[in-house]
Amino acid sequence: MADSVLNLTGPVAKENRVGLSALDYKGGKSTLCAGCGHDAISNQIIRAFYEMSVKPESVAKFSGIGCSSKTPAYFMSRAHGFNAVHGRMPAVATGATLANRKLVSIGVSGDGDSASIGLGQLLHMIRRNISMVYIVENNGVYGLTKGQFSATADEGSQLKNGVINDLPPMDLCALAITCGAGFVARGFAGDPKQMVTMLKAAIAYDGLAFIDVISPCVTFNNHEGSTKSYPYAKEHDEILHQVGFVPSFEPIEIDYEPGEVRDVSLHDGSRVLLKKLEEDYDPGDANQAMTRLHRAVSAGQMLTGIVYLDPAKKSFTSQLGIVDEPLGTLSQDVIRPPKEALDQIMAELM
Amino acid sequence: MTNLSDSTVAEERDSAAGERTNDLTIHVATVNGSGSQSSNNVLMRAIFQMGIPVSGKNLFPSNIAGLPTWFTIRASSEGWTGRRRNVDVLVCMNPATGADDVKALNPGAICIFDDALGLEGSRDDVTFYPIPFSKIAGEVTSDSRLRKLIANMVYVGVVAWMIGIDREELVSAVERQFSGKAKAVELNVEAIDKGIAYAADNLEPQVAHRLQRMDKTRGQILIDGNSAAALGAMFGGVTVATWYPITPSSSLCEALIEYLKAYRLADDGKATFAVVQAEDEISAIGMVIGAAWAGARSMTATSGPGISLMTEFAGLGYFAEIPAVVWDIQRIGPSTGLPTRTSQGDLLQVAHLSHGDTEHIVLFPGSVAECFEFAMKALDFAELFQTPVFVLSDLDLGMNSWMSEPFEYPTEPINRGKVLTAEKLKELGGKWGRYLDVDGDGIPWRTLPGTDHPDAAYFTRGSGHNEEARYTEKPEDYVNLMERLRKKFETARGHVPRPVIEREEGARVGLIAFGSSDVAVQEARHVLRRDHDLATSYLRLRALPFTKDLEAFVADHDRIYVIEQNRDGQLRSLIRLELKGDPDLRSILHFDGLPLYARFVVESVVAMEGEKRNG
Ligand SMILES: Cc1ncc(C[n+]2csc(CCOP(=O)(O)OP(=O)(O)O)c2C)c(N)n1
Ligand code: SF4
Numbered sequence: 001m002a003d004s005v006l007n008l009t010g011p012v013a014k015e016n017r018v019g020l021s022a023l024d025y026k027g028g029k030s031t032l033c034a035g036c037g038h039d040a041i042s043n044q045i046i047r048a049f050y051e052m053s054v055k056p057e058s059v060a061k062f063s064g065i066g067c068s069s070k071t072p073a074y075f076m077s078r079a080h081g082f083n084a085v086h087g088r089m090p091a092v093a094t095g096a097t098l099a100n101r102k103l104v105s106i107g108v109s110g111d112g113d114s115a116s117i118g119l120g121q122l123l124h125m126i127r128r129n130i131s132m133v134y135i136v137e138n139n140g141v142y143g144l145t146k147g148q149f150s151a152t153a154d155e156g157s158q159l160k161n162g163v164i165n166d167l168p169p170m171d172l173c174a175l176a177i178t179c180g181a182g183f184v185a186r187g188f189a190g191d192p193k194q195m196v197t198m199l200k201a202a203i204a205y206d207g208l209a210f211i212d213v214i215s216p217c218v219t220f221n222n223h224e225g226s227t228k229s230y231p232y233a234k235e236h237d238e239i240l241h242q243v244g245f246v247p248s249f250e251p252i253e254i255d256y257e258p259g260e261v262r263d264v265s266l267h268d269g270s271r272v273l274l275k276k277l278e279e280d281y282d283p284g285d286a287n288q289a290m291t292r293l294h295r296a297v298s299a300g301q302m303l304t305g306i307v308y309l310d311p312a313k314k315s316f317t318s319q320l321g322i323v324d325e326p327l328g329t330l331s332q333d334v335i336r337p338p339k340e341a342l343d344q345i346m347a348e349l350m
Numbered sequence: 351m352t353n354l355s356d357s358t359v360a361e362e363r364d365s366a367a368g369e370r371t372n373d374l375t376i377h378v379a380t381v382n383g384s385g386s387q388s389s390n391n392v393l394m395r396a397i398f399q400m401g402i403p404v405s406g407k408n409l410f411p412s413n414i415a416g417l418p419t420w421f422t423i424r425a426s427s428e429g430w431t432g433r434r435r436n437v438d439v440l441v442c443m444n445p446a447t448g449a450d451d452v453k454a455l456n457p458g459a460i461c462i463f464d465d466a467l468g469l470e471g472s473r474d475d476v477t478f479y480p481i482p483f484s485k486i487a488g489e490v491t492s493d494s495r496l497r498k499l500i501a502n503m504v505y506v507g508v509v510a511w512m513i514g515i516d517r518e519e520l521v522s523a524v525e526r527q528f529s530g531k532a533k534a535v536e537l538n539v540e541a542i543d544k545g546i547a548y549a550a551d552n553l554e555p556q557v558a559h560r561l562q563r564m565d566k567t568r569g570q571i572l573i574d575g576n577s578a579a580a581l582g583a584m585f586g587g588v589t590v591a592t593w594y595p596i597t598p599s600s601s602l603c604e605a606l607i608e609y610l611k612a613y614r615l616a617d618d619g620k621a622t623f624a625v626v627q628a629e630d631e632i633s634a635i636g637m638v639i640g641a642a643w644a645g646a647r648s649m650t651a652t653s654g655p656g657i658s659l660m661t662e663f664a665g666l667g668y669f670a671e672i673p674a675v676v677w678d679i680q681r682i683g684p685s686t687g688l689p690t691r692t693s694q695g696d697l698l699q700v701a702h703l704s705h706g707d708t709e710h711i712v713l714f715p716g717s718v719a720e721c722f723e724f725a726m727k728a729l730d731f732a733e734l735f736q737t738p739v740f741v742l743s744d745l746d747l748g749m750n751s752w753m754s755e756p757f758e759y760p761t762e763p764i765n766r767g768k769v770l771t772a773e774k775l776k777e778l779g780g781k782w783g784r785y786l787d788v789d790g791d792g793i794p795w796r797t798l799p800g801t802d803h804p805d806a807a808y809f810t811r812g813s814g815h816n817e818e819a820r821y822t823e824k825p826e827d828y829v830n831l832m833e834r835l836r837k838k839f840e841t842a843r844g845h846v847p848r849p850v851i852e853r854e855e856g857a858r859v860g861l862i863a864f865g866s867s868d869v870a871v872q873e874a875r876h877v878l879r880r881d882h883d884l885a886t887s888y889l890r891l892r893a894l895p896f897t898k899d900l901e902a903f904v905a906d907h908d909r910i911y912v913i914e915q916n917r918d919g920q921l922r923s924l925i926r927l928e929l930k931g932d933p934d935l936r937s938i939l940h941f942d943g944l945p946l947y948a949r950f951v952v953e954s955v956v957a958m959e960g961e962k963r964n965g
Binding site for chain 1: 629643666760802806809
């Protein structure tokens with residue numbers, strides 16, 4: 001068993017802009033295996049929300065079913081959480097964001113939950129551009145049901161019992177781009193610095209921010225035959241670009257030299273600064289992102305960083321033209337038309 | 351080709367012999383996609399406006415164009431609006447079904463048909479009127495694409511002249527049907543006038559089949575159950591609605607969208623609602639549950655196949671105690687079945703939808719007025735009892751046109767159930783338990799996400815949880831939870847709509863039915879009394895859980911006939927589970943996909959009673 005709040009030292013002890021300390025963002029005790037990649041991600045979620053000064057009471061946490069889907073219980077206990085049914089978290093989160101557009105929503109899912117049983121819901125949620133952070137804790141296996149292959153398992157990878165996966169893996173980032181996601185990133189559970197900056201950018205993004213995180217399952221998928229184990233990931237992790245997130249309350253001018261840095265304004269006025277390692281890489285270009293993802297796959301590499309970003313995409317709730325106050329708490333005089341309305345309708349039916 | 355009537359049954363009469371005025375059934379046989387719906391609506395509407403009680407049923411195929419379709423209009427001076435099988439006036443426009451349609455006619459009926467069909471002489475107890483519809487339509491329009499449509503309006507004129515429907519009512523019905531489209535009104539009125547003129551020149555007006563103004567529809571409305579349900583949902587304050595298209599439920603959501611757009615925009619033009627067409631029914635109910643969890647009054651509508659897909663979420667809603675309203679507009683059959691035919695076959699499935707020990711509150715509207723009323727009630731109950739509430743309607747009630755008293759504006763305020771706000775939490779010093787039965791009624795208090803209090807949050811899960819909403823696998827915690835859910839259901843028993851009971855002096859026979867069977871059962875009781883001297887009492891169930899009234903009613907009668915529209919006697923099974931002892935419960939089951947009709951009930955009761963009391 002691992003404690004959910006790990007290594008929160010240094011600056012995290014002080015109060016953030018809403019007067020809370022990092023401890024106010026902690027969750028229940030984790031029941032995952034010690035060393036599970038998922039716990040490391042929970043810690044970065046805690047840190048990101050704390051550093052962004054998002055009040056936990058304004059957050060809604062969602063998940064499906066799986067080890068990964070248990071984790072919303074291990075961060076931000078002061079936020080409402082909803083552990084839905086297997087693969088169906090997108091629908092529940094969609095409904096909740098419609099009912100209360102002021103909620104800051106975060107969903108955590110697994111590759112079984114998102115890429116198999118829930119693939120349809122995931123893609124439709126991406127297509128609708130529901131405003132939330134959506135994290136897939138991707139380990140290539142079904143952890144909770146004890147180690148079967150998932151649809152993101154690499155071709156040729158081997159289970160502990162010797163079974164070899166003959167099918168090609170799905171690339172969830174590529175799928176997300178294809179379905180119209182405006183924020184697509186990939187991280188690695190063992191790289192907290194990159195993870196936390198991507199998370200902060202995702203929280204600030206108004207729309208669906210999709211993050212596929214390679215999150216090794218230490219129990220069922222961390223052996224020589226696996227391509228999603230720590231040793232493999234460490235060796236092959238290619239940092240595509242460095243991400244420096246700058247919230248609007250702390251404006252910092254960063255020069256964007258063509259070929260080096262890309263400065264993108266987000267909806268709430270905050271911005272993401274992206275440093276490109278390659279001169280020709282443009283995170284605003286979906287075609288380029290797809291090419292790079294495919295090229296990385298052929299080279300046996302994992303591309304990390306914000307692969308694609310479109311800050312101008314309209315979120316579902318803003319497209320629907322609904323009132324600003326949460327639908328869920330509108331008063332009766334707003335949601336029940338007057339008697340004259342019924343009288344009029346009845347007269348028309350006579 | 352299937353036939354919707356049956357020539358072997360004897361003539362049915364609604365009123366005493368000889369009195370045929372304002373008592374007839376018109377059957378229009380056309381081809382799907384030929385645009386006959388407007389014509390049939392105009393006919394029905396004109397009869398309604400003449401003050402004559404009327405109902406219209408669309409018997410349509412699961413097809414866009416080309417297959418046979420029928421529209422039946424029943425005019426009944428006594429106000430019987432259920433299906434009647436035997437046909438007095440046939441309008442035959444479909445070569446594929448003409449011969450069979452003629453076979454189904456009452457002796458003495460008339461058959462108005464497209465002369466190309468050559469039906470004359472096929473029966474000698476029926477009068478045939480061949481009409482050159484295309485030729486007449488050709489005089490109205492030279493556009494060959496429009497000719498079929500216009501021909502349909504020509505038959506309206508012919509029928510109207512023959513049986514006595516007033517032209518002015520036809521014109522006002524056309525204006526209503528094509529409101530705001532002056533050209534269409536003009537063209538259609540011209541077609542009707544051509545029909546009237548042709549009939550006046552070539553045919554004789556009917557004596558036996560005749561309509562005449564009366565005053566029995568004043569102040570009444572005509573509406574279908576799905577529109578009524580949509581209206582109820584709107585006045586019930588629905589804020590999130592989701593759907594995935596499926597016949598016969600789609601029109602509920604489509605009507606809801608129209609009403610919401612017309613009556614539920616805020617002053618700044620923004621919507622006080624969200625309607626989402628989901629990618630499937632799993633998503634549709636998932637969104638409803640997510641929205642309700644976050645405080646919205648939310649609903650979805652579907653039919654059998656969709657209900658099957660919603661199964662897992664229904665259990666989550668029950669177990670984690672999340673409101674949801676699900677309308678099931680039933681169609682018939684396992685699997686895809688007959689998508690455009692009616693049934694009451696989802697009752698057992700819905701009552702216990704999902705695995706494990708699951709039971710649901712289910713409402714059974716029996717009229718369009720109850721569709722309206724129960725739509726509001728369902729939204730209240732879902733929040734009051736924090737559980738999915740199902741409303742079981744069907745294709746006949748949902749998609750066909752029914753007369754009704756105007757709906758009444760709700761007198762009770764919207765009930766949002768037990769919700770702890772930040773202020774209340776402050777008063778409680780933050781001490782509360784999500785699944786704690788503090789009031790002894792089995793209903794706990796909940797908080798909504800976003801509530802600004804550090805102790806407001808809890809974790810919602812479909813896995814084992816204790817009174818503080820923490821994960822648990824302890825046997826006693828599970829038993830406690832299940833016992834409390836049972837207690838909550840018992841509380842609901844005292845709130846759901848009680849059955850409507852009509853007792854008749856000295857009746858030893860009791861009838862039990864639910865939903866859209868009501869009209870046929872009412873008429874059957876009348877006929878049993880009139881023609882068979884058999885007094886019956888009647889209990890119409892309106893909800894699950896059953897109330898105490900059921901037990902008393904059954905105990906008060908020697909024999910009970912449970913009348914329902916499915917093969918397996920599903921309601922009877924549920925009643926058996928509920929009642930102690932072994933009462934004499936007999937099944938009357940109608941399940942061919944067409945609406946139940948009075949004669950079927952009468953004949954079934956009479957046969958099982960073993961004698962015809964009055965010859
Ligand atoms: C409808 C349904 N089918 C199967 C299961 C069993 N099940 C639970 S978790 C899981 C897979 C989880 O895998 P993943 O999403 O990758 O999460 P991980 O445990 O690896 O983090 C399965 C198949 C279930 N809960 N519900
Ligand atoms: S089984 Fe794997 S995924 Fe599940 S908790 Fe253990 S390490 Fe993590």
